[in-house]
Amino acid sequence: MDIMKFFGREDSSSKEVAKERLRLLLVHDRANVSPRFLEMIKGELIKVISDYMEIEENEMDVKLTKTKLGKRNTPVPALIANIPIKRMKHIARV
Amino acid sequence: MGEVIVITSGKGGVGKTTTTANIGTALALAGKKVVLVDTDIGLRNLDVVMGLENRIVYDLVDVVEGICRLKQALIRDKRIEGLYLLPAAQTKDKTAVSPEQMKGLCETLKEEFDYVLVDCPAGIEQGFKNAIAGADKAFIVTTPEVAAVRDADRIIGLLEATELYEPKLIINRIRADMVKRGDMMDIDDMIDILAIELLGVVPEDEKIVISTNKGEPAVYDPNSKAGQAYKNIARRIEGEEVPLMSLEVESGFMEKLKRFFGLRK
Numbered sequence: 001m002d003i004m005k006f007f008g009r010e011d012s013s014s015k016e017v018a019k020e021r022l023r024l025l026l027v028h029d030r031a032n033v034s035p036r037f038l039e040m041i042k043g044e045l046i047k048v049i050s051d052y053m054e055i056e057e058n059e060m061d062v063k064l065t066k067t068k069l070g071k072r073n074t075p076v077p078a079l080i081a082n083i084p085i086k087r088m089k090h091i092a093r094v
Numbered sequence: 095m096g097e098v099i100v101i102t103s104g105k106g107g108v109g110k111t112t113t114t115a116n117i118g119t120a121l122a123l124a125g126k127k128v129v130l131v132d133t134d135i136g137l138r139n140l141d142v143v144m145g146l147e148n149r150i151v152y153d154l155v156d157v158v159e160g161i162c163r164l165k166q167a168l169i170r171d172k173r174i175e176g177l178y179l180l181p182a183a184q185t186k187d188k189t190a191v192s193p194e195q196m197k198g199l200c201e202t203l204k205e206e207f208d209y210v211l212v213d214c215p216a217g218i219e220q221g222f223k224n225a226i227a228g229a230d231k232a233f234i235v236t237t238p239e240v241a242a243v244r245d246a247d248r249i250i251g252l253l254e255a256t257e258l259y260e261p262k263l264i265i266n267r268i269r270a271d272m273v274k275r276g277d278m279m280d281i282d283d284m285i286d287i288l289a290i291e292l293l294g295v296v297p298e299d300e301k302i303v304i305s306t307n308k309g310e311p312a313v314y315d316p317n318s319k320a321g322q323a324y325k326n327i328a329r330r331i332e333g334e335e336v337p338l339m340s341l342e343v344e345s346g347f348m349e350k351l352k353r354f355f356g357l358r359k
Contacts, residue, residue: 013276
């Protein structure tokens with residue numbers, strides 16, 4: 001038991017876990033994007049990028065999140081792809 | 095001309111029926127003429143929560159099918175002036191009524207009553223579509239759980255799609271002690287996520303179980319915290335500014351000390 005717990009604060013409180021899970025769920029619900037659809041996009045991305053670089057497919061992370069758009073800061077879904085590159089292919093240096 | 099308000103949630107078991115019964119009773123206690131409409135055809139419950147289950151002769155389906163007159167199906171609550179229940183049918187299913195018929199029924203009821211409170215079934219299918227068909231306003235009930243808030247968000251979207259804008263949120267069954275120790279989402283978290291206006295917060299209260307056992311809504315019990323919260327909601331519906339009641343529980347220094355030494359979880 002640490003001092004933070006004594007003051008009633010915990011970093012890994014289940015509330016934070018709930019909020020995070022909920023946020024992600026709602027991003028998907030609102031954008032109407034299924035995990036299968038995301039897998040499809042991921043497959044297409046791999047196909048295109050593989051022509052230019054060698055990537056670590058197993059470590060690749062494609063997900064929906066949200067961002068803000070325009071003057072009114074309207075929240076919109078955003079696609080984030082984190083693709084670790086192992087090596088650039090020759091064609092990319094042209 | 096009265097107002098038709100649908101009480102909905104998406105997810106089942108979050109307290110729609112309890113909320114309908116208590117807000118309705120509270121509004122009647124404040125002198126308003128109120129009718130509660132149970133649209134959960136096949137799984138009616140509002141009659142039981144209100145303690146009126148033994149007085150049902152006709153129901154909502156009988157009314158729309160023209161088997162009886164509307165007045166014959168309305169059950170008057172003898173405990174208060176101006177409170178009525180229109181029960182759902184128990185032996186039919188949701189397709190026994192159409193959204194158009196519900197709309198017509200609501201139009202008729204609001205000529206007679208100040209408030210028509212429609213208790214919506216769980217789900218987003220026919221029963222939901224019927225319940226919202228005649229509504230002027232919507233209240234969304236949720237609890238501080240991931241699944242309930244997710245469903246509430248979906249309902250908000252569906253309501254907007256049918257041009258029922260600006261629904262208001264009722265957060266039910268919140269536990270101050272759990273919020274305090276970071277094990278339950280708090281009010282701000284949920285408002286932030288759902289981005290709608292808050293109508294009220296109802297604390298978890300074992301008196302709700304007792305009141306449901308007896309068939310007497312908790313607003314009759316002056317010692318029920320949930321009952322008090324529902325009365326506050328009724329006053330806000332009437333346009334009064336009522337601050338949120340304190341959800342504080344004893345969580346003084348000694349409590350923290352006990353928790354620190356592992357005497358309490």
